[in-house]
Amino acid sequence: MNRPARWIWIVALVAGIGAALVLAFVLSLSTAGGGFYERHFVWLFWVNAAVAALLVLVIGVAAVRLVLRLKRGKFGSRLLIKLAGIFALVGVLPGLVIYAVSYQFVSRSIDAWFDVKVAGALDAGLALGKTTLDALQADVAGKARLAAERLGDSRQPSPLVLERLREQTGVREIALLNHSGQILATAGVAPGSSPPERPPTTLLRQARSLGVASQIEGLDDEALSASDGAGGAPRLRALALLPDASIRLSPGDDRFLMVVQPLPRKLAVDALAVQAAHGEYQQRALARDSLSRMYIGTLTLALILAVFGAVLLAILLGNQLARPLLLLADGMRQVAAGDLKPKPVFASGDELGGLTRSFADMTAQLADAREQVQRGVDQLEGARTRLQTILDTLTAGVIVFDREGCIDTVNPGATRILGLSVAAWRGRHLGELPELEGFARSVEQRYEQLADRSELGGDHWQDAFELARPEGVTLTLLVRGAPLPGEQRLMVFDDITEVVSAQRSQAWAEVARRLAHEIKNPLTPIQLSAERLQHRLESKLEGSDQALLLRSVATIVAQVDAMQRLVNEFRDYARLPAAQMKPLDLNALANEVLALYGQAHDRGQLVVRLTEPLPRILGDATQIRQVIHNLVQNALDAVSERADGRVEIGTARSLGDNGELRAVRLFVQDNGPGFPDKVLKRAFEPYVTTKAKGTGLGLAVVKKIADEHHARLRAVNMHLDDAPESPVTGARVSLSFSLLAPAPNPETDGGPATASGDATQVL
Structure with a gap:
């Protein structure tokens, strides 16, 4: 075992022992109650934090080394990081599951140390008291609103009217207030007692904006411990805005009806007792939270130790597993770059060692195969070069079509003969050239006819075409076509315009020479015979006969002269002398x-x-x-x-x-x-x-x-x-x-x- 491997094993062993000691310490103190944790909570927290920071530092150093290895471009860094991540994930996931279960167990165990029913009863009592007070407050507000509506129907709000409203609504006191809260009239005030207090300004604003407002007053320990006077007893106060404008003294002068109802003292005392007990219970529960945090912190430390050990083991095992893989990957990279030299073999008897040996054998076979392929490519390239040279030097035009009928290969002869840059149309059909559309259709028909008679042994076709050029020149092309392997087509053509013209000129020259020879000889005797007939018969004929003779002889002589000129032109065309430059x-x-x-x-x-x-x-x-x-x-x-x-x-x-x-x-x-x-x-x-x-x-x-x-x-x-x-x-x-x-x-x-x-x- 090398030095890095030994160091990793040592650190992993220390981490495991530390995790075991922490867990044993927690279990040994779990039965001692929470007092120890409460007394030594601060220094235990900082000890745990120091240990966790030390472990995070070690893991961080290892991670930085891997990152630096990756930045230096050292081969295999990515694989090491991936393997370390996989093994760490395998160790962390079970640890997280155990941590989650332990967290729930600790939380529920500490919660079980407290009376859950009492906490629920306190919460329920506190909610019940709040609900009861809210109901009483809403009832007093409703009575105030009802009294205000009834008072609004009355045109003379006298004390008698207010007393009648108090009796109807069943409240303790009722009073009529102006817009600033000053009491104008009251009812239900005991003799010798002080009049009701003016309502707070906030209550007046609420009543003015909402129409009715209420509040509970005197619900605190000081008020309950005081005398039973009106000022100290708990009570319910409600204000309602009078809706009828007829009782207002002036526009904008609002009137309010105030209703005061005492709150039962027993209910107020019970509500304060429930509230006090609930607050005390919450304060006592703070110790439970600190104890829970301490246990959870200890579990977290154990998890960090476990993760630390898993990461170190992942690095160790990943290095051992990655060595043959890196050797194999480096060899593949060299092969991909074209290096087929003999590759090293990992000395082990497992499957990875056998894989490196098989790869080395495959590389040697690839090297031999590449040499053979290179020799074949060289031969093929030589043949292709010779063929291309032949095509470039051919005076005939050559066009090869692929299996879709598109132009694949064009030699310079085709461009010269057609006068078009056909090579620029590679990958497209010949008929897409506007100048060659009709020519392309005719060629396609010849190939179709060849395919129809291929069963009879026909393997090529040949035909002559006339191709009109835009500049007014008509080319005569001798075209030959044949199929090629791979459903390709070959077309070879020559410009025989000059040949055809020369053949026609030569043929006409021969015709002109023979016509001149055959026709010229009898023309002179014909003319002389006609003139002799005129000389002998002109004096013997008279009148119309003589005129007919003269016209006939003149016609014969004129036609002989025309034939003579035609013969001379044919003779000149046939015997045009060679040019003297x-x-x-x-x-x-x-x-x-x-x-x-x-x-x-x-x-x-x-x-x-x-x-x-x-x-x-x-x-x-x-x-x-x-x-x-x-x-x-x-x-x-x-x-x-x-x-x-x-x-x-x-x-x-x-x-x-x-x-x-x-x-x-x-x-x-x-x-x-x-x-x-x-x-x-x-x-x-x-x-x-x-x-x-x-x-x-x-x-x-x-x-x-x-x-x-x-x-x-x-x-x-x-x-x-x-x-x-x-x-x-x-x-x-x-x-x-x-x-x-x-x-x-x-x-x-x-x-x-x-x-x-x-x-x-x-x-």
């Missing part, structure tokens, strides 16, 4: 082309807004002139039927977010009817036109030239107040050239290149 001034090229539209410019139908200066671009001058010409001509054709038709052509700089020059933009806009929706989606495809006599190759050629120059081509309808649901106010076509030429060096380049000498070749 050179530094060009876009404003200079625009001015060269616009010189051909001087008449439209003079009428105010064509407005030019060129930004100066513009950086040079890399391009083919011939092809860009053709682009400007086609766009301006299409715009003028769109407003030809409007009196207020207006076409605007301009150039501008396109700046990035940081203010850096990003591209040079050319735009042509008009206030015509705009593009129909079905035409806007395929405006740059061959043979798509809104003109009655057009071939639909103008914008197709512009698209092909834009692709050659890596320029971004856009066609949109303009709306009133820029609201998509508002009416269309015109159309706008723009090209953004991102291939910019380096700034010219006047010393080596000899000035900016404009290629103005080639203007006549295109126009």
Whole structure:
């Protein structure tokens, strides 16, 4: 046993012996009566207080040590305090029960030393006397009120009337008083006797406020020991306010009727005797209270000693029980912090020692399992990193949906293709994006169809969708979908807009080449044959026949010329030469082309807004002139039927977010009817036109030239107040050239290149 344990056992033993001695002392003196306690009450009280203070001090020191241990953060302090509290509670509760029983026993035993019946009889007698006096006082007050009511009916309050009232009420004396209590008339006063005394002022105030008031006078030892005179005998006095105002001498002059009735002397003597006996009995009971307090104080001291011993034993037993628990709790804390090193074992053969050994074995197994899990996590993280790298580098868009159909994973390719920050919508449905609502419904239908035919062996689906963007661009997406484990869904899509456009352009180029080859050859013989027929037959025919011949030949020649022009346009579209990239001034090229539209410019139908200066671009001058010409001509054709038709052509700089020059933009806009929706989606495809006599190759050629120059081509309808649901106010076509030429060096380049000498070749 260590030193603290021995010290605790010693103190507990001393406390137990002290409690036993105190109880033996109390029992030995319990039969000696209360005199000893009464004589030595003061010093016994202070001895008990000193012993209790000493015990409280020891317990306080132990509590302070536990609190300081807790504040220093020493591990296990809370557990020690809890165990000490539990064991102390186990010791204190029985002690409190015994204390309560002993308290009741001592109290009842001391009460039994006194005659309870006598105390009850005295109390009952005192209550009876008080009740009798109250009844007599109430009776005299009632008689005074009755006499006042009868006197109020009489108009002449003479002594005869007062005597009659005295006889009717059966009182000893009756008197009429004014508002200050002065006696005006009396009845029933014995001859030679002094008149009744004036009532006290307090009694007058009570009678004035309540209507009637009464009191008992002369009920004390001095009055009873005096002579039987009127002034010394006990009596009952009552005052009643007269209700009838007719007997008042003046307004506000109240009158009172006073009734005096003697109190039986025997009743007064008995009442004073009962009161004196009751007071003496109470004084004698004070010794009983001091004796009871002494016994209770001794019991309290014994309880404190018992609690002290219980607390010390609680600390000792709690320490012995807490040591393996603290060892186990410290090991758990280390494991919770991630420390899986070998843990110490408590050397004992009981269940707690076995628990620490089992915990040490479990910790070793957890360490091995964590190493295996860490290796698996490292492998999984490596695989995930590789997969994420692959997804980030994919040009195709990838979106993974969770089991609720919400967006879970998005790669940068999806954001780039859709032009939307889809990653910001993780945890939400794809259809919640207003721009992708229809696309999301179509995709959901494909997944439902795949689920319906999954029993037939279908494990994925593939389809092409057209997605309209707000800026007027229509994307063609090739989408592939498949289910994933865990009820997830995978969607992979590519932007095949350029591929589809290129395929269509290539197909149309092949069609144009074959049509030009097949149609061009017979056109010249047809025209020559028609002209030869006219030459041979014109002179032989007359009148209507000759006119019919001329009209027919003119029709054949005109249609052959139209077919020839169509064939030439198809040939030009199919055989568009490769662009020869050179530094060009876009404003200079625009001015060269616009010189051909001087008449439209003079009428105010064509407005030019060129930004100066513009950086040079890399391009083919011939092809860009053709682009400007086609766009301006299409715009003028769109407003030809409007009196207020207006076409605007301009150039501008396109700046990035940081203010850096990003591209040079050319735009042509008009206030015509705009593009129909079905035409806007395929405006740059061959043979798509809104003109009655057009071939639909103008914008197709512009698209092909834009692709050659890596320029971004856009066609949109303009709306009133820029609201998509508002009416269309015109159309706008723009090209953004991102291939910019380096700034010219006047010393080596000899000035900016404009290629103005080639203007006549295109126009």
